[in-house]
Structure formats: C-alpha cells, structure tokens
Amino acid sequence: MDTxxxxxxxxxxxxxxxxxLLLSVVLLILAVKSASGRGPWTSRRRxxxxxxAVALTAVPDGPTAYPVIGALHAMDGHRDKxxxxxxELSHKYGPVFSMTMGSMPCVIVNDFDSxxxxxxxxxxxxxxxPDFSRYNVLFAGDRNNSLALCDWSWLQExxxxxxxxxxxxxxxxxxxxxxxxxxxxxxxxxxxxxAAVTIRGFECEVQLKKQLLMACANMFIRFxxxxxxxxxxxxxxxxxxxxxxxxxxxxQGYAVDFLPWLKPFYAGHMRKLSxxxxxxxxxxxxxxxxxxxxxxxxxxxxxxxDYNDYAADDVDEQEPIDFTDALLMSLRKEPxxxxxxxxxxxxxxxxxxxxxxxxxxxxxxxxxTRPHVxxxxxxxxxxxxxxxRLVRLYDKPxxxxxxxxxxxxxxxxxxxxxxxxxxxxTTIKGFKISxxxxxxxxxxxxxxxxxxxxxxxVFDPNRFVxxxxxxxxxxxxxxxxxxxxxxxxxxxxxxxxxxFGFVLLAGILQRYEVKATxxxxxxxxxxxxxxxxxxxxxxxxxxxx
Ligand code: HEM
Numbered sequence: 180m181d182t183x184x185x186x187x188x189x190x191x192x193x194x195x196x197x198x199x200l201l202l203s204v205v206l207l208i209l210a211v212k213s214a215s216g217r218g219p220w221t222s223r224r225r226x227x228x229x230x231x232a233v234a235l236t237a238v239p240d241g242p243t244a245y246p247v248i249g250a251l252h253a254m255d256g257h258r259d260k261x262x263x264x265x266x267e268l269s270h271k272y273g274p275v276f277s278m279t280m281g282s283m284p285c286v287i288v289n290d291f292d293s294x295x296x297x298x299x300x301x302x303x304x305x306x307x308x309p310d311f312s313r314y315n316v317l318f319a320g321d322r323n324n325s326l327a328l329c330d331w332s333w334l335q336e337x338x339x340x341x342x343x344x345x346x347x348x349x350x351x352x353x354x355x356x357x358x359x360x361x362x363x364x365x366x367x368x369x370x371x372x373x374a375a376v377t378i379r380g381f382e383c384e385v386q387l388k389k390q391l392l393m394a395c396a397n398m399f400i401r402f403x404x405x406x407x408x409x410x411x412x413x414x415x416x417x418x419x420x421x422x423x424x425x426x427x428x429x430x431q432g433y434a435v436d437f438l439p440w441l442k443p444f445y446a447g448h449m450r451k452l453s454x455x456x457x458x459x460x461x462x463x464x465x466x467x468x469x470x471x472x473x474x475x476x477x478x479x480x481x482x483x484x485d486y487n488d489y490a491a492d493d494v495d496e497q498e499p500i501d502f503t504d505a506l507l508m509s510l511r512k513e514p515x516x517x518x519x520x521x522x523x524x525x526x527x528x529x530x531x532x533x534x535x536x537x538x539x540x541x542x543x544x545x546x547x548t549r550p551h552v553x554x555x556x557x558x559x560x561x562x563x564x565x566x567x568r569l570v571r572l573y574d575k576p577x578x579x580x581x582x583x584x585x586x587x588x589x590x591x592x593x594x595x596x597x598x599x600x601x602x603x604x605t606t607i608k609g610f611k612i613s614x615x616x617x618x619x620x621x622x623x624x625x626x627x628x629x630x631x632x633x634x635x636x637v638f639d640p641n642r643f644v645x646x647x648x649x650x651x652x653x654x655x656x657x658x659x660x661x662x663x664x665x666x667x668x669x670x671x672x673x674x675x676x677x678x679f680g681f682v683l684l685a686g687i688l689q690r691y692e693v694k695a696t697x698x699x700x701x702x703x704x705x706x707x708x709x710x711x712x713x714x715x716x717x718x719x720x721x722x723x724x
Contacts, residue, residue: 238286238610241268241276249279251437261432262595262623262704265289269624275608281437283309285598285617286607289624291631291659293607297599297618298666301607306331306668307600309617311436312445316452317425319460324523326671327597337516338524339671341509345403345502346528346671358675359572361401362682366569369394369683370690372410373717377691382718384696387543388708391683392419392536398679399532403502403525404467418462419532421455423710426533428452430595430707456526463525471507502528531672537707538676539683542588545638546688547695547715552640556581556688570685572678579654581685582677583643586654589662591638593626594706596664623704625659692718 242253257264265287269276274290288294297305307330308314314322323329326338348354372390377383393410396419401407408415435441442449499505506521546553559578560570575582599618606612627635632642645655663670670676687693694716702708 236611238275238277238607238612239273241272241278241287244279247281247438249281249283249437251280251434253278258432260703262593262621265619265621266624266627269621275610280617281434282439283437283617284613284615285619286610286612287619287621288607289621291625294620294622294625294661295665296607297620298661298664298668301605302666302668304603304605305599305601305618307602309436309598309600312439312442312449313428313433313436313452316449317429317456318523319456319519324519326524326527330600331602331667334515334520337509337513338520341505342502342524342528342671345505347674355572358402358678362398362679363569363571365394365398365401365407366682366686368397368410370569370686373687373691374719377717377719379719382694382716384714385717387715387717388423388536388540388710388712389416389419391539392423392533394683395532395536395539395679396422396529399529399535399675400467402675403528405501405503406467406470408466414462414466418459420710421459422530422533423536425452425455425459426530426537427707427710430705459526459530460522463522463529467503467525468507468522471503528672531675534672534706535676535679535683538585538588538594539680539687540708540712541592541701541706542585542680542684543687543693543715544695544699544701544713545588545591546584547693548699549638550692552584552638553688553693555640556584556685560685560689564689569689570682572682574685575678575681576653577651578681578685579644579652580640582654582681583640585677585680585684586643586656586660586662587638587640589706590626590632590660592701592706593623593704594662595704596620596622596661597668599668620664622661625661631657631659690720692720694718 242250244250245252253268254261254264266289268278269287269289275286275288275293278285278287288297308322308328310322314325314328318324318328323332323334326335326342329335345354348358369390372394373385376385376390390410393408393415396415397407410416433445435445499508503525506524510516510518510521546556556578559580560574563574563577564570570578570581599620601612601614601616601618603614604612605614607618612618625631629635643654643656643660644652646652663673663676696714696716699713
C-alpha cells in the first residue's frame, strides 16, 4: 500500500514539474500575444462579430482557456472543493457557463432549470459519459463494460432492464420481502460483531467503517448472489477493502482525466487500478459465478478475458433464484449479451455496497456531533417497535425522520452526479451545446444554496418530513433534491440504498450512543471517505437488547 502511495506521490511530483514547465510556456505565449495586441487563446467571441447573433447561441464563457491546460488554472487551489469553486464561478459567469478543462470542452450547469433540461427534458441527448482513462482501466480497458460510466446504448438499456426487478422491487413483491429478511439477519450478525469489540458501560473507539462495509457487502451479496461470507475471512476482507479503494478513487478528480497526455506519469496508479479490478472480478468469478455453471466450464475459463467464451447452455429455464441467476439466464435470452457483461454487471451491483457503507458512516458522523438527531431516531424506533425488537425494513413508512436523516446526509455532504456528455448537437437554455461536450452538473449549488433551502448550513432531517395535523408524518422531497439524479440515467440502486441504509442506521442507534473522536474530516461534495478514515466512539446503551 505504502509503495503504491509512493508511486502516486512520485507521479504527482512529476505532474507538478510538467505543469510548471507548461505554465512557463503558456505565459511566454501570452506575453507574445499581448505584445501583439491580441488577447489570450480563448473561446471568447471575437470582436467585430455581431454579438446579437452569437449571444443567442453560444454558452457564456467561463474562465479564460489557455492552450494545453484550458481553464484548469481556475481550479488551482480548489482540488478538494471543486464544486464549491464551480458555485463561485457561477456567481461571476452565470448559471450556465463553458469551461475547457484541459482539452475537454465542458459546460457547468448550476441551476435547477438547466439541470432538469440536461437530465429530463433533453435527457435523451445527454446520455454519454466522459472518456476518462481511469474509467477504461477500471473496466478491463473499456468503460462501456461499466453501467455507471458507459455511454448510452442498447446494452445499457438491456442491463438496466435486467437489474430493475432486483434493485427496485415493489413493496409487495417477494424480492422486497427478501430485502427485509436479509437486512434484518445481517444486522444481527453486524451487531454481534460490534458487541465483540465494545464493552457495556464504556466508550470504545471502533474502526466502524471496516465493519460497516462488511455488513453492507454481505447484505448485497446475500441478496444478489444468495451467498455470504464470514467477517473474519481474509479474502472477503480484501475484496471489501479493494472495492472501497476503487470507490474512493472514482470519487476523486485527477489532472490526467482532463490531460490524457499525463498518462505516463500515472502509469503506477493505472496499474494499481487495473490490478484491483482484476482481483475483484476474479473473486466474483471464483466465489459466485463458477458455482452456478458446470465445474468443467468454470475450470476452462482461465482469465477474465476468456469469460466471453462461455455460452449459457447449462442454465436452467426456470424462475431465477436471484440476480446472478437472472443475469446468467439473460445470456440465452439476449444474444448480444456476453459472459463478461454478466460479470461486470454483478461487479457494479455488488460494488454498490461501498456507497451504502460510506453513506452510513457519513450519517453516523453527522449524528455523532448532533445527539438530538440520534435521540429523535431512537424515539421513532421506540414508538414503532415498542422497544421490543430491532427496526426492520417494513417499518420504514412509519419512521420518516430516520429515512429523512439519510436524505439530509446526502444533501449536506452533497453527493455528486456523474458527469454527462452530449451525444448530439443540442441546447441548454437555448445555448448551443456541441456533440461531445461534457456537462458537469453542480448539484452542490442546489443542495447548499439559500435560494432552495431555509438555513442550508444547518443539518436538519425535519426539512424532509411533512407533518400535518390529522395525518401520519411522511417523507417530503422537493423536486430539486436529486441525490440519485433523475431521468434515464438515474441511479438504479436507490431503493437498496434507502432500504439497507435505513435498517443499519436505525439498528446501530437502537444499540449504541455514537460520538466523534475529534473534529471529523468530512470531504466536501463527496460520498466517499478515505479507506482508512477516522474511528467513531460507541457506547452500548443501557437495556439494549
Ligand atoms: C448513497 C448511495 C448512492 C448514491 C447517492 C447514488 C447516486 C447515483 C448518482 C447521482 C448516479 C448518476 C446518475 C446520472 O448520471 O444521472 C448514479 C448512477 C448509478 N448508480 Fe447509484 N448511487 C448510490 C448507490 C448505488 C447502489 C447501491 C447501486 C447498485 C446497487 C447503484 C447503482 C448505480 C448505477 C448502475 C448507476 C448508473 C446508471 C446509468 O448510468 O444508467 N448506486 N448513482
């Protein structure tokens, strides 16, 4: 790990040197240009052109773009708070502005009307994703293997269709019942594991994220693959850790994303990403998929590259027992699907556990410094369970404050939306957008602006609870609150997030008082916490079951 970090640090040093050199070149070019009486190279309108004609069509310019680095200089010193920076820039350039990041033309959209246009009204024209090298490396050289990072296609539509029944089950369905029983069973296992590291009557510092991620991983794997692992199993621990490393990485912004020619300086980092993703795929093949297909066939499948040789001729034509089964069966029903697609889709969905684990860790961090929120959740749980049992999934409609705490966490940390890319020439707010333009959706602005929320700086789950005398309190989500995005590329996992997340958050708080060790380092506009993050303090509650 340390070696890997060293490689990244070395790469970063190299990058700094290269950037400094480049900056010198750019400054030289600028000096020559300004000496000749012309402004820098930008996408700004040239003087002499009819402004009326251009003003109607071009997206307003953002920061000046220079050769090679584009407008990346405007993000200098803001690496940890890119969305805050976009908000600052929107105050200067307007709610929709263009910004060339390296060589990539981008448009930053900062207000709800424009965001709605990108995601819904005009969503069919914004179905692409940026072609970052890291995305390709993580998915065996082709980001189209990934559900979240691919461009829109027949394959994506098919994959989403297969997933729907399992990721968005109807409340009355058997799959929802399964979610309920699995989340409760796994909550018991998880609380037992916590009981083993805490002492009644004492405050104990616990590396909670590691345990939480294993609980979430098992919930996902039990639901999707009908198998589970012991928390002490080193292979399982390694898989969970690797997923979390990837989740953290994918939530970072790197210069190489926008300056692909920097790739040689990131060779070590790319190798590490590739190794992680291969390890995960191997784990899923060995522990899940190979058990479903004949032993001989599994043995014949050597490396991940060989998986496509598999034809689904030994898959039964019965009702699928779970998501893995449904995926394997779809190999026969959908001739365009290959074994690799199945593996990658399973990987994507099992990987969803990292998002849930990180989210619960963040929710507990919010609660740790706001004991009144924890108490309100406990009171709600007490009312519903009579103090006789742990909360379960079917209690969710009666516990809006608990569910609202998850929403408020997502608003407060402002979990970002994956960038979209225009797949054809189109418009936003009447401004011309060319095919290939990357659209960065600044939902941080929407989540934190007083234009949308009362006291947005206050963590208050009540803002999502609708109370009216004579009716049961219920969840109220304003349409501009988009933690899972909306439209055709909306998150497929949101029901799993709110289901498993709800049971875990309530269950932990029914059993423990949660406190912070010190000032908690919570990154801005990021759902991910570093793989080795802060511990939390747990104190078992008197009389907890
Ligand atoms: C707190 C947890 C999560 C949050 C906040 C979240 C949020 C998001 C967001 C904002 C997007 C981008 C949508 C867009 O580009 O318009 C997305 C996409 C996606 N999410 Fe989630 N997600 C979470 C957990 C999960 C889980 C658990 C799964 C799987 C079980 C999942 C599966 C997906 C997939 C497959 C996509 C890509 C959809 C597409 O591009 O067509 N997510 N998610």
